[in-house]
Amino acid sequence: MRNKTWIFTRQFVAILVVICGIVLFSPRAALAHAILVSSQPAINSTVSGPDVAVLLKYSSRVDLEHSTLTLLDPNGKVEKITINSEPSPGSLSAKLTGLVKGAYVLRWQILAMDGHITRGTIPFQVK
Template identity: 25%
Template sequence: MKRGSTYWRSLEPMRVSHRSGSTANSASSGARLLRPIPTVALALGLLLVGAGPTSATPEAGTLHLMSDPGTVLHLRLDSTEPAAGTALPASPEEIRLFFSEPPQMQGTTVRLADAGGELVATTEAVADEADARQVFIVPAEPLAPGAYTVHWRVIAQDGHAQRGDFDFEVRGSR
């Protein structure tokens, strides 16, 4: 067969001109348009896999796109008691944090601060015996009415540290 025949042309690599609208081979136009699709699909897939809550109180039905890679790859805070942002009629007997996996207790801290930023006396953070994903503290005495912030820091089993905080309010008397 001759070098210029259709058979040989089909075996040659497709050449694409970088000038707008110009192609050396009509098949290359379609190939050029299809090349970005796997890349775009992969990027979209990574974003959707990374979707998840970015705080202790995710809004229902909200999609968060990889704003915090730790939410997917590492331990995360799932919920709290009292719930973040709530106003309680009386002092809670304990403050409990629910994590996605059991944290290492060595290096785990949970601190309670009043509205002025002063630390409130509590027990050390303890893992629940029945479910090690739950960590709690107990105030040394009933909390006075006011706003409080819980600051937490935990070490995941893979060694990565996670931290955060949440607020609640006590409205009732001691």
């Protein structure tokens, strides 16, 4: 009986060591990405035009030179948007002008300071 307990204990310890190794050495790439924390305009919001201020805040610092904003208008036309500044670390600002009534999609792609690229979209309506 004692021999069976010893074998069970050794197997349990071996399994525990393998699980700990997997947890400790598994990649944590998802933790390194900059995630959109808040946006102006908000996702699926309705805003007044024709001019709309854009403020995007992320969970970490971003590289302005390698980040882009584009706007898909109600007619399907895509326009590159100039990023004005970084009002605070991890945020981007821009100004959308001349918007008419309809559905828009603001597309963003940012390069986090750790080298990871993140993309997303912000659909919104202009009334």
